[in-house]
Amino acid sequence: MSRKLSRRKFMAGTAAGAALATFKFPTPALAQAAPxxxxxxxxxxxxxxxxxxxxxxxxxxxxxxxxxxxxxxxxxxxxxxxxxxxxxxxxxxxxxxxxxxxxxxxxxxxxxxxxxxxxxxxxxxxxxxxxxxxxxxxxxxxxxxxxxxxxxSAQAMHPMADFAAKELKLKRIVTISEDFAFGHEQMGGFQQTFEEAGGKIVNKIWPPLVTPDYTPFVAQIGDCDGVCQGFAGSNPLRFLKTYAAAGLKYPVVTGETGGDDALLRSFGDEALGMYSSCPYTLDLxxxxxxxxxxxxxxxxxxxxxxxxxxxxxxxxxxxxxxxxxxxxxxxxxxxxxxxxxxxxxxxxxxxxxxxxxxxxxGDFFIRHLEKANGKYVNKTVKTYHNISQFWTYDEKKFLAAPVYSRNYPPMKS
Amino acid sequence: MNSTMSLRVFAIIIAVAALATLPLWMGGIYYINVASQILLYAVFALGLNVLVGYAGLTSLGHAGLFGVAAYATGYMLQLGYGHTESILVALLVGVASMAVYAVLSLRSTGIGFIMITLALGEILWGLAYRWISLTGGDNGINVPKRPAPFGYSLSNATNFYFTTLIVFLLVVVVMAIFVRSPLGAALRGTRDQPRRMNALGYHVWAIRFYACLFSGLLTAVSGILFVYYTQFISPQTLALTSSAEVLLMVIAGGPGTLLGPIVGAGLVVIVKTVVSGFIERWNFLLGAIFVAIVILMPDGLVPGTTRLWRLATRKRAPVAAKTEGAP
The missing domain is CATH 3.40.50.2300 (Response regulator)
Incomplete structure (x- = not known):
């Protein structure tokens, strides 16, 4: 009995489907409106x-x-x-x-x-x-x-380096970032623009993506007047905690992932004063x-x-x-x-x-991490307008050079 | 005896026919690709089953070997060698790595063996992750093109499926021969009664060593299929979770059976790729399935189902079973 019923239902269903299909077929306008x-x-x-x-x-x-x-x-x-x-x-x-x-x-x-x-x-x-x-x-x-x-990777870092050299007047910077392409490319872009503006990268440190404890890496930071970090995911939180715990006070600059607005609610006082460059800012x-x-x-x-x-x-x-x-x-x-x-x-x-x-x-925003009304905020201090992936460089020359990597640009001794 | 034999032959013919015509009745390229994945993971699981099922040695480092073969293929291709050379070198590297594994880990059995293979697997993962000049680190190695032997382009999903199927069937046949061979029997002997085997004059260590090499070869084959399938290899493939996944395939399907690892591979791959599209917490579902298997069929899906089947058929025809069992 129940079997019969289900078969009948099935037949009805197919018939309806077939009918629908035939109705749909001769109207091409409907096909355009496909989702x-x-x-x-x-x-x-x-x-x-x-x-x-x-x-x-x-x-x-x-x-x-x-x-x-x-x-x-x-x-x-x-x-x-x-x-x-x-x-x-x-x-x-x-x-x-x-x-x-x-x-x-x-x-x-x-x-x-x-x-x-x-x-x-x-x-x-x-x-x-x-x-x-x-x-x-x-x-x-x-x-x-x-x-x-x-x-x-480097698009936000070019303006950051420009800002660090010209406005923050930093001269000697240590970079620290994850040891994969995104980190290499960020730091390469930073180094290129920063050194052209008269600064010098004194050391590049590469912890792996999954690093349980940043202490041994933070211990290598020294002989500088600023730090550029390029961490992604939740790593900036852990890095800055270790950095502050080590008593380091050098100003920190970073890119879009290192100072992301979505991280703000997880940051503590150790992040205050950090400058980040980002293609998006919450306070726009x-x-x-x-x-x-x-x-x-x-x-x-x-x-x-x-x-x-x-x-x-x-x-x-x-x-x-x-x-x-x-x-x-x-x-x-x-x-x-x-x-x-x-x-x-x-x-x-x-x-x-x-x-x-x-x-x-598009525009890139340099933000300063501050505390306002008990909340951490990234306050925009400068906007670089219409920044392309080539920064101010000539496209042909830029493409003729190797891609930013762990070893490019090379360290100057 | 005769009727079960012919039933088995019939089932095998049906299964092979179904697999051979799969692209015809399986709707869409996506499912053909899922089938290719099942087959290549089945080869991997069969390779691990040689150790887990027949030698009684549980390895938690097989993803390392799988990855080494895949990396070897990718690296050779990157250096500009042809596909044939790359595949041969990858097979050699895979088996050689297994030989090193075996020499180090066969000093013990049981938990000791698990821990040593686990450590070796982690070392290989670490190398893939940190030896950036060789492996590209996190960025991995790309394989831009699949081979086209005799103009038969494998970049087509159906063609790749058939190639995987041929390799898979070959591996199944070789496994069947291996299990029935004197070496296979001796291997099972070393699993159940190593001391007696020793007393009978068998060289237990050597038998286990050969089994390891055989397992390494199959693992390397699946690793090569994998790298051609995804056209990409990165350290995540070598991680402990991958080793655990393939071990689960073997255990869920039924270690020590020919069909078990294949069923297990099908189960895991389907949950991982197809079901995960519908259920966000597919990890949880996979876990629940394994718990169910462990409780209801502790020796795996295939032996469990066989037992159920026998129970059912015996009830229906008790007389026939009796006469068959009589001498």
Missing amino acids: FKLGLLTVKTGPLAQGGIQMEQGVVTYLKEKNYTFAGRKVEFISADTGGNPAGTKTKAQELIEREKVDAILGPLAAFELLAVTDYITEQKTPMLSLAGAEDMTQRRPNPYFLRPSAT DTDGNKRFVAAMQKDYGVDPGFYAAGLYVAAQTVAAGLEKSNGKSDDKDAFIKALRSVELKDTPRGAIKYDHFGNVV
Whole structure:
């Protein structure tokens, strides 16, 4: 009895489906209105999860603002957790592209995740908008399907070095950062600009990404008048605690990850006085940013940082690109061209555009970490406008030099 | 006897036919890629099973060997060598590393063996992580292209699947022969009664050493498949969690059986890749499944299911079972 019923139901279901299909078929206008599928590769488990969760919150905030509609097309959002490891990133990218058939991918977070999938996305021609540093993705080995709405590793460090040399009048700096590409590239950029401005890097220290105790590394800091740290994730917190505990008082400068606004609630007094350079700042006084911050605080009860803002801007770029291509994303090459030509006036980080490598050109903010009303805040003290990944350098000359690395630029003796 | 034999042959034919036609009935490239992953991890698990199941030696450092073979392939390709040379060198490096593992760790069995292999695995992980000039550290090594032997391009998911399938079937056949061979029997002897085996004149250490080399070879094969599959290798692949994962495949499926590691690999890969898309806390689910297996089928899924099957069939046809059992 029950078996019969279920079979009848099944038949009815198929009939309805077939009927629907026949109705849908002769109207091509409906096909255009197929949902736009937006994938996100992020990290929701493990040590990088703090930034990864903010990434997803940033995207969702923008989707809600647009009522899940880009250029008249419904947006279907699919989030995947890579677990912060490259093999997982590859698997999840395959899931998004091959099973979900997404039209664009946001993320991943870390450079080593990005490097694991760069060849794959080129092969699949799927536009990817990522925060990950890996300089050469938009320089010497450009990927035509890649866009970086945040910053290259060194992009925030060039203005930081300029500020450290010219405004803070620092002369001798020790750099300390994680021993992987993002750290190498940040410190390389800092060294190049700082030394050109007359300063000198006296020592470069490279603790591994997972360092249980920074004491032996902090002990090597000396014979200098400033420190540049380039830590990522939750490492800046631990580094600064050890630094203060060792009684060191040299001023500290850092990039977007080392002084991220999302870290502020975890910092203590040891972080006071630190200068950071970031493509996003919480205190930017524009409508776009106020709307974004209010939405993040309302929905999640947190202050957004660089990760959330970066992904919000990425989603804005996708929406604007889709608008430009009249809602069409099937022709991948035309779509990526539309994405790269996007110029946005009102993002949480101000106006941005993309250079011909797909890397962002925008404002960078130098902030001073202070205490106001019992809360730690990053107060913007100087804004560098329209900074590209090449800083003030000539693009050709810049690209002819090797990519910033552990040994480039070389130490001057 | 005869009927079970033919039933088994029939089941094998069905299974091989299903695997060989998988790209036809499996909807979409994504699932074909998942199938490739299951097969390559099955090879890895079969390799570990030689030690865990047949030699009674539990290794927690096999991801190190897996990674060494993968790195060797990646590094050779980076140096500009062809695919054939790279694969051969990777196999050699994999087996040689296993030989070093074996010489150091076969000094003991049981917990001692686990701890020494664990330490060796961690050393290899540390090298991959910190020997940056060789391995690229955290940034890993990219393999830009999959090989195309005789113009058969492996960058196509289906072609890669078939290649993996052929390797997998070869490995299964070799395993079946190995298990039935005198060496396989001797190995099981050293697992159950090492002192008696010694008294009977068998060189227990040498038998175990050969088993280690065989296990290392299969692990290297799977490592090479892995690096061509992901086209990328980084230190995370060598981490302790990977070693534990493959050990869980063996234990969940049933150590000491031919089918067990394959079933275990299928279970872990499906939960890790497919189910994790639906459930955020998939680690928890995997854990729960293992707890269930340990409680309900302590000797693994395959032996457990076989026992259930026998129980069911015996109830239905007790007479037949009796006559069959009689001499």
